[in-house]
């Protein structure tokens with residue numbers, strides 16, 4: 001039997017689940033997704049599950065399909081049988097990326113993460129631009145960001161690096177840690193708690209797996225591989241995507257969260273890092289580096305420090321990004337209207353039904 005509270009189930013979720021509770025559904029949390037087969041943890045244990053046709057159909061694009069971290073309603077079923085996910089509770093937070101090759105359609109990669117650790121390695125200097133980009137991803141998700149400078153054991157100037165990071169981090173705390181001696185990982189523990197869900201994002205190699213190992217305890221991860229659950233009975237080994245920390249807290253670590261770094265943070269900027277830091281010297285924060293006064297980028301071109309063609313492709317990329325953002329906003333607005341329209345139509349139906357009842 002699983003204590004759902006340890007997974008983050010609260011009175012609030014129970015309330016959100018109430019509309020579905022009558023329909024022979026039980027609540028559970030999606031712990032794993034692999035080729036559209038899910039593993040859902042319910043109070044009665046783990047279940048293999050698939051999205052019911054209705055859920056799939058309703059999902060506008062892929063945004064509403066269940067993802068790891070979702071609280072869902074599943075039908076009853078034996079531990080061996082597949083159950084159906086018939087409801088996905090409204091997400092409190094969600095990490096998403098633009099789905100590949102599908103216009104600006106957004107793909108949610110994980111849901112209901114409370115705190116997100118932005119992990120960087122102190123095997124190099126703290127990079128304010130990079131921190132800024134990851135913070136932007138965290139901000140859109142709704143999760144609370146905490147900046148983590150890992151590998152503090154490798155740096156001779158930890159305090160100075162923390163100061164640099166703190167300047168970029170705004171209100172997010174900055175913690176220096178190490179999984180190999182140094183300050184250890186204890187500073188992270190105060191951000192973990194019973195029922196609280198955490199995730200780690202950051203460049204590959206920053207030490208995210210090592211941190212989860214250190215915080216959860218190796219025993220859990222050693223037995224963490226899920227085997228033998230493939231639909232056709234093939235042997236597969238899938239990395240745990242949701243891990244419960246015995247000392248309190250839940251970690252979510254999905255391939256999608258790992259890719260987020262590539263998709264949402266590094267694409268625009270890593271090849272234009274120098275121009276980005278130049279641009280921070282422009283007078284206007286939203287400078288397009290064209291005709292604006294006080295443009296540091298233009299000045300650098302004129303001084304012959306920067307290639308004009310590179311600036312051109314940089315500006316082009318920025319414009320494209322703007323366009324995507326605007327389209328996404330429009331889409332969100334449209335969804336919202338559609339949702340309101342649906343609610344309006346239902347209210348109207350209820351009204352007519354009530355009136356018909358009164359008339360007869």
Ligand code: GDP
Nearest residue numbers: 150151152178179180204205206207208209210
């Ligand atoms: P991930 O890609 O972010 O999951 O990074 P990993 O956890 O796989 O770590 C990448 C490499 O960094 C591995 O070789 C780790 O042993 C090493 N590493 C992780 N944390 C630390 C640390 O605190 N100090 C040092 N010196 N190395 C670390």
Ligand code: ZN
Nearest residue numbers: 282287289295
């Ligand atoms: Zn400029």
